[in-house]
Amino acid sequence: MRTHTLLPSLLLIGALSLTTACSSGSAEPASAGPRATSGSPSPVRTVDPARLKGLEIVNDSSEQRSCPFATSYPDVPGAEAMTAAMKKDVEGRLATFREGSCGNGSGGELNISHQFLVASGDVLGVRLTTQDGSAASGGLSTRTYWYDGKAGAYRTAVDLIAGGARNAFVAGLKERLKGREGVDSVSLDDTFSAPASVTSALGDMAFTTDGGLRVSFDRGVVGPPAAGNYVVILSKKTVTPWLSAFGKRAQRQTVTPTSSLDLGATQTPAPVVPTHTASGDDDTDCQKVTCIALTFDDGPAAPETATLLTYLAQYKARATFFTVGQNVASHPELVHAEAAGGHEVGNHSWSHPDLTKLSPEQIAYQLGRTSAAIKAATGKEPVLFRPPYGAINATVRSATKLSPVLWDVDTEDWKYRDSARVAQTVIDKAQRNSVVLMHDIHPTSVAAVPQILRTLTARGYHFVTVSHLRATL
Numbered sequence: 001m002r003t004h005t006l007l008p009s010l011l012l013i014g015a016l017s018l019t020t021a022c023s024s025g026s027a028e029p030a031s032a033g034p035r036a037t038s039g040s041p042s043p044v045r046t047v048d049p050a051r052l053k054g055l056e057i058v059n060d061s062s063e064q065r066s067c068p069f070a071t072s073y074p075d076v077p078g079a080e081a082m083t084a085a086m087k088k089d090v091e092g093r094l095a096t097f098r099e100g101s102c103g104n105g106s107g108g109e110l111n112i113s114h115q116f117l118v119a120s121g122d123v124l125g126v127r128l129t130t131q132d133g134s135a136a137s138g139g140l141s142t143r144t145y146w147y148d149g150k151a152g153a154y155r156t157a158v159d160l161i162a163g164g165a166r167n168a169f170v171a172g173l174k175e176r177l178k179g180r181e182g183v184d185s186v187s188l189d190d191t192f193s194a195p196a197s198v199t200s201a202l203g204d205m206a207f208t209t210d211g212g213l214r215v216s217f218d219r220g221v222v223g224p225p226a227a228g229n230y231v232v233i234l235s236k237k238t239v240t241p242w243l244s245a246f247g248k249r250a251q252r253q254t255v256t257p258t259s260s261l262d263l264g265a266t267q268t269p270a271p272v273v274p275t276h277t278a279s280g281d282d283d284t285d286c287q288k289v290t291c292i293a294l295t296f297d298d299g300p301a302a303p304e305t306a307t308l309l310t311y312l313a314q315y316k317a318r319a320t321f322f323t324v325g326q327n328v329a330s331h332p333e334l335v336h337a338e339a340a341g342g343h344e345v346g347n348h349s350w351s352h353p354d355l356t357k358l359s360p361e362q363i364a365y366q367l368g369r370t371s372a373a374i375k376a377a378t379g380k381e382p383v384l385f386r387p388p389y390g391a392i393n394a395t396v397r398s399a400t401k402l403s404p405v406l407w408d409v410d411t412e413d414w415k416y417r418d419s420a421r422v423a424q425t426v427i428d429k430a431q432r433n434s435v436v437l438m439h440d441i442h443p444t445s446v447a448a449v450p451q452i453l454r455t456l457t458a459r460g461y462h463f464v465t466v467s468h469l470r471a472t473l
Contacts, residue, residue: 047117049116057073061352062415064389068389071093074086076261076263077267077268079149109131114129114326115129118250120253121261122262128144141218141219142204142218146160156203158202161243161244162245169242173215173232180223181223201217209254209255213233215234217230273306274306274310278342282342282468284468292435292461292462293436293465294426295466297322298441300323300335302334304440307446312449312463318343320405320467321335322386323346325347325366325373332376344384346383347370347371352388356392383402386404405435407435408434409435411445418444422448427455
């Protein structure tokens with residue numbers, strides 16, 4: 001089932017982001033740290049996903065600490081073949097994770113995030129970064145996906161290189177890798193011994209802003225796993241003669257992007273954004289009436305969040321949205337509509353990792369970047385955050401000034417995609433001043449809301465934001 005949720009640019013998870021190779025022909029092993037705290041190791045041009053017409057973010061996630069996962073990839077009109085390739089890879093990884101790690105107490109976490117590399121002219125490039133804590137080697141891997149709008153075809157990273165130039169290209173990479181700590185000639189020869197292994201090894205290639213090519217190797221591909229990840233950056237002068245026709249267009253669109261993306265889509269869905277505006281502050285006195293706070297995690301999602309806002313407006317109900325930063329970046333108009341409708345917008349991290357497994361700097365980056373995106377969309381910084389999976393400790397608390405919010409009623413709507421069941425769970429478990437956990441990325445959860453609003457309103461409940469509930473108790 002498709003669900004929507006979990007950037008102009010992504011927090012690259014893991015040691016990959018800590019690599020600082022910048023010169024032509026450099027190759028450096030990365031640190032084995034679990035997640036990065038800051039930007040890309042080589043210059044990349046920021047892509048604003050909000051300008052991509054018809055963009056949807058396809059997502060899935062859990063709120064169960066024994067089975068923590070959050071996956072995300074973009075669906076861009078016209079690039080259906082590329083979307084299908086990402087879907088197959090993400091769903092395969094998720095199925096393997098759920099079969100092998102969920103409920104076994106391993107403490108592993110699966111997080112798949114996305115980053116737009118280029119979205120210009122007839123070229124689309126996306127990187128998926130996967131952190132699989134259940135994997136023996138540390139689980140960090142990256143892969144780039146490319147779409148050629150001119151040919152109407154999905155391209156792998158190796159397709160950036162002309163077929164007749166691949167041997168020379170590989171030889172150039174091997175030459176730059178030789179002599180690096182942990183790399184030996186036997187390992188390199190094995191890695192590049194056959195076309196299939198070449199395609200697998202060269203799974204992550206992308207252009208820098210100056211036209212160079214950055215080639216990233218996952219842990220264990222060109223050296224022992226303990227050595228970490230390796231990156232080679234080839235200068236524009238070096239790599240251009242080896243590029244395919246598509247590779248040259250991708251290079252050009254990265255260096256000098258146009259103002260729009262046209263992949264030849266036959267139909268681009270028009271964005272639907274509610275225009276309801278709340279009248280003044282909420283004057284509900286929760287000491288005198290029965291209040292409840294509905295909260296929605298992981299969005300915004302198109303079109304689910306827009307539909308939900310319409311339902312809430314019909315009952316003059318207010319809610320709290322704990323948004324994921326990379327989705328805020330893709331759909332700021334929906335976050336603006338949330339705030340305009342009288343709802344509260346909270347912080348749910350940038351890419352939905354378990355914050356208790358991060359350093360204070362990494363936690364601050366996840367929450368700070370998301371707060372900045374929320375402020376850009378609404379004009380106001382959030383005051384609340386919900387830690388993914390409800391995972392919080394002293395380190396998380398001390399890394400932010402945001403106030404944490406958990407929940408009293410868990411609908412488990414991420415697990416049970418059944419509108420009637422979700423609605424009945426809320427109706428049966430609702431108590432005065434309850435905080436209810438739901439997700440606006442699931443169509444089934446959104447579809448449950450009218451019954452919840454109708455039934456609980458008839459019972460005298462008033463729907464308020466978390467901050468209003470706290471302030472009036």
